[in-house]
Amino acid sequence: MRLGILGGTFDPVHYGHLLLAESCREDLALDHIWFLPTAMPPHKQQRVVATTSARVDMLELAVAGHSGFSVCTYEADRGGVNYTVETLAHFKAEDPTHELFFLMGADALRDLPTWKEPRRLCELAIPVIVGRGDTDAPGKAEKLDWQGLADLISPERLAAIQEHQVSLTRIDVSSSDIRARVATGRTIRYRTPRAVEMYIKTNGLYRAPAETP
Numbered sequence: 001m002r003l004g005i006l007g008g009t010f011d012p013v014h015y016g017h018l019l020l021a022e023s024c025r026e027d028l029a030l031d032h033i034w035f036l037p038t039a040m041p042p043h044k045q046q047r048v049v050a051t052t053s054a055r056v057d058m059l060e061l062a063v064a065g066h067s068g069f070s071v072c073t074y075e076a077d078r079g080g081v082n083y084t085v086e087t088l089a090h091f092k093a094e095d096p097t098h099e100l101f102f103l104m105g106a107d108a109l110r111d112l113p114t115w116k117e118p119r120r121l122c123e124l125a126i127p128v129i130v131g132r133g134d135t136d137a138p139g140k141a142e143k144l145d146w147q148g149l150a151d152l153i154s155p156e157r158l159a160a161i162q163e164h165q166v167s168l169t170r171i172d173v174s175s176s177d178i179r180a181r182v183a184t185g186r187t188i189r190y191r192t193p194r195a196v197e198m199y200i201k202t203n204g205l206y207r208a209p210a211e212t213p
Contacts, residue, residue, distance in 0.1 A: 004033040005072075005091070005125070006103040007084060010055050012200060013062045014178060014192045016171045020130055023168050024103050025068055028128065033103075034072035035059050036087070039079045049179060050205050052076045061195040085117040088124040100125035101164065106132065106144055113148040122153050122161065130166045182206035 006021050013035070021033045037055050050058075056076055063069035074090065075082040088100060102125040104112075109129050112118055121127070131144055144165070150158050173191045181188050183206055188197055200206060 001031045001098050002029065002101065003091075003098045004028070004030040004101045004103050004128070005036055005088075006033060007036040007038060007075075007087075009175070010035065010037050010059055011050050011175050012055065012058045012178060012192060012196055012205070014173050014175060014196075015190075016173050018062060018193075019171060020103065020105070020168060021069065024101070024128055024130065024166050027166050028101065028164060030101060031068075033069050035063060035069065036072050036074065037076050038082060039076050040081050052079075054199075054203065054205060058196045058199055061199055062193045064195070083116040085115070085121040085124065088121060092124050101128050102126070103128045103130065105130055109144055109146070110148065113152055118149075119152045122149070122157055126161055126164050128164050128166055129161070130168050132168065132170045179206040183208040 004021065004024055006017065006024075008017065010017065017035075021035070024030060025033050037052065037059055039052050056071060056073055059071045063071060075087055084102065088102065091098065091100060102121070104127055106129055109127075112121075112127065115121060129144060146158065146162065149161070153161075178188050178191055181191075182200060188200070191197075192200075
């Protein structure tokens with residue numbers, strides 16, 4: 001099975017995440033995509049706002065009804081800090097027949113060489129770099145700087161990774177913007193699925209702290 005894995009804090013999940021996953025599923029003919037919420041991401045410690053269970057709940061609501069999407073709670077269940085290379089090694093050992101594709105935004109390409117065991121990570125899975133589409137040449141992805149990765153892996157592996165680059169029209173929505181909008185009482189309609197929007201409202205997530213009288 002060609003399995004795509006999209007990790008993140010998803011605090012909260014939004015339409016940008018979902019469109020990225022769907023574009024990769026279609027463009028790379030992936031059989032299934034796992035959304036992998038982190039418990040405590042190594043590069044974002046102390047920045048997660050919602051609880052792990054709430055972020056998992058919102059993801060479940062967001063992917064409901066899509067047969068090609070599901071939520072994998074492996075890292076959430078383990079808790080603490082998890083490293084992508086260790087998670088991918090676990091998935092590979094669990095089922096060696098799976099061909100793994102790790103989906104990531106173009107901005108993460110620059111930082112990938114600083115991740116734990118980046119060379120091994122690139123052996124366990126193909127990092128799928130999702131870049132912004134070129135408005136002057138529709139269907140053509142933005143130009144990326146591959147040098148940092150080229151210094152770590154073989155030319156053959158780099159070529160395979162570059163062949164799996166996906167171009168995606170940019171959506172100007174982010175989890176941080178959604179949190180800020182909720183905190184200031186502004187609408188988040190059409191930025192995240194309606195079920196997620198209502199979950200945030202019902203559970204009082206991301207509201208600004210009440211001032212002490």
